[in-house]
Amino acid sequence: DGTVGPLGFAKIIVAAGAFDRCVVRHLHAQVLGRDIDPAREAGYLDAQVERFVAGGRKVRPFVKSLTQSNLFQRGR
Numbered sequence: 001d002g003t004v005g006p007l008g009f010a011k012i013i014v015a016a017g018a019f020d021r022c023v024v025r026h027l028h029a030q031v032l033g034r035d036i037d038p039a040r041e042a043g044y045l046d047a048q049v050e051r052f053v054a055g056g057r058k059v060r061p062f063v064k065s066l067t068q069s070n071l072f073q074r075g076r
Helices: 005-016 018-032 042-054 059-067 070-074
Strands: none
Touching: 005 018, 018 042, 018 059, 018 070, 042 059, 059 070
């Protein structure tokens, strides 16, 4: 769209999906104590990214969903 500078860079990162994957992996590591291994858990990572994006990229509801997950309840 011709946007340059930080806003243009942000649009490129978000459009490529890198931002969402990074946020999901970081939040997952903080809440559950372990990162998601993209090589071994690609389907799980994709599902979590889908959930994050579907929720409007809002951190609080995503973190809440992680704390209500079986992984969190089991202690990872």
